[in-house]
Amino acid sequence: MPGEKRSSSSLFTVLLAFGANILVAIAKTIAAAITGSASLVAEAAHSWADAGNEIFLIQAERAAAKPRDDSHPGGYGRDAYVWSLFAAVGLFTAGAVVSIMHGVSALSSEEEDTNYLIGYIVLAAAFVFEGISFIQSYRQAHAKASDAGTNTFEHVLRTSNPTLRAVFAEDSAALVGLVIAFLGLLLHELTGNPFWDALGSILVGVLLAIVAFVLIERNRRFLVGQPGSDRAWEAALAALLEHPEVEKVTYLHLEYVGPERFYLVAAIDLRGNDREADVAVDLQDVEAALEESPWITEAVLTLSRPGAKALVPASVP
Known part of the structure; x- marks a missing residue:
């Protein structure tokens, strides 16, 4: 990041x-x-x-x-x-x-x-x-x-x-x-x-x-608890949206837990209409992928509420 x-x-x-x-x-x-x-x-x-x-x-x-x-x-x-x-x-x-x-x-x-x-x-x-x-x-x-x-x-x-x-x-x-x-x-x-x-x-x-x-x-x-900078927030949002399983992100919070280290919480929509057990596995897979980054100490993901508005990167009009 x-x-x-x-x-x-x-x-x-x-x-x-x-x-x-x-x-x-x-x-x-x-x-x-x-x-x-x-x-x-x-x-x-x-x-x-x-x-x-x-x-x-x-x-x-x-x-x-x-x-x-x-x-x-x-x-x-x-x-x-x-x-x-x-x-x-x-x-x-x-x-x-x-x-x-x-x-x-x-x-x-x-x-x-x-x-x-x-x-x-x-x-x-x-x-x-x-x-x-x-x-x-x-x-x-x-x-x-x-x-x-x-x-x-x-x-x-x-x-x-x-x-x-x-x-x-x-x-x-x-x-x-x-x-x-x-x-x-x-x-x-x-x-x-x-x-x-x-x-x-x-x-x-x-x-x-x-x-x-x-x-x-x-x-x-x-x-x-210091929130992440706008630049870090944009980078985290882009990383989430680049994941093939993620359709949209409706909530994202970054907080510093150390020098150049973040705790990430996000609400996302997954692609497809999988069973509940499969959805849980998919969420854990996305979390694990995020935590491979040297910047993310821990990632916690949940499903978005129905009808929640998608977050849009600042670079997208």
């Missing part, structure tokens, strides 16, 4: 981001200890939060890949949203809250920062590492957006792949946060007023809080 192309590159993107965040977090922590910069403390907290979140995202990828079984006939795909939700909450608590609290406490500080050069060097190096990770996540998102026929940022917001969205959002926030931290450090050096450095820490925290809330809300929607 077209719309979202499954790929093993998601795990590679997460692992790349994890490695970059560990290296950057260590460097930022050392620089924050040397300089005393509130903005660097916020950035260190940001990177440690991101690194910890990647562990949740790796688990999300593993959980979603488990095949369905008798205890979970709908599969384990929604586990990906649970683990991604944990990651988003972690970004808020370990990143946003720590950064804002430290920035607020630093507003009243009169301590002069030193070794600005070390701070600039670490921020520049971090920008390079975070940039490499962002380029990888952007390429993956752009390729999938092209397959889905949407722009990159719209696809990231709407995709059913929570790890792709989380890594892209965290990498984007990391680059913006580094710019904010640089400006806070620079204005502190130019004016001699630690207010700007403290403000940089607060702004980094606000940025992380916004990103965390967006990620939490998107995962919540998929956990409570």
Whole structure:
């Protein structure tokens, strides 16, 4: 089913981001200890939060890949949203809250920062590492957006792949946060007023809080039941109508049960006038054919009500 192309590159993107965040977090922590910069403390907290979140995202990828079984006939795909939700909450608590609290406490500080050069060097190096990770996540998102026929940022917001969205959002926030931290450090050096450095820490925290809330809300929607996109719905309808046993479809519902995985419910009319026992077998055959698709975790079909209006693909006038 077209719309979202499954790929093993998601795990590679997460692992790349994890490695970059560990290296950057260590460097930022050392620089924050040397300089005393509130903005660097916020950035260190940001990177440690991101690194910890990647562990949740790796688990999300593993959980979603488990095949369905008798205890979970709908599969384990929604586990990906649970683990991604944990990651988003972690970004808020370990990143946003720590950064804002430290920035607020630093507003009243009169301590002069030193070794600005070390701070600039670490921020520049971090920008390079975070940039490499962002380029990888952007390429993956752009390729999938092209397959889905949407722009990159719209696809990231709407995709059913929570790890792709989380890594892209965290990498984007990391680059913006580094710019904010640089400006806070620079204005502190130019004016001699630690207010700007403290403000940089607060702004980094606000940025992380916004990103965390967006990620939490998107995962919540998929956990409570997100219907399939119009493109996926059209593809599912076409797949049903292409089956030789199906005469018409009068009802069709698609719901995400994991990254790029659907639960399908439909009411159909079968060709011919078979006996009830034969009709049951025919329905099961169509269900089995649908579930051979990598996109359909489970399909449930029933017979249409007499006189129910047939659904027509959008491409048919």
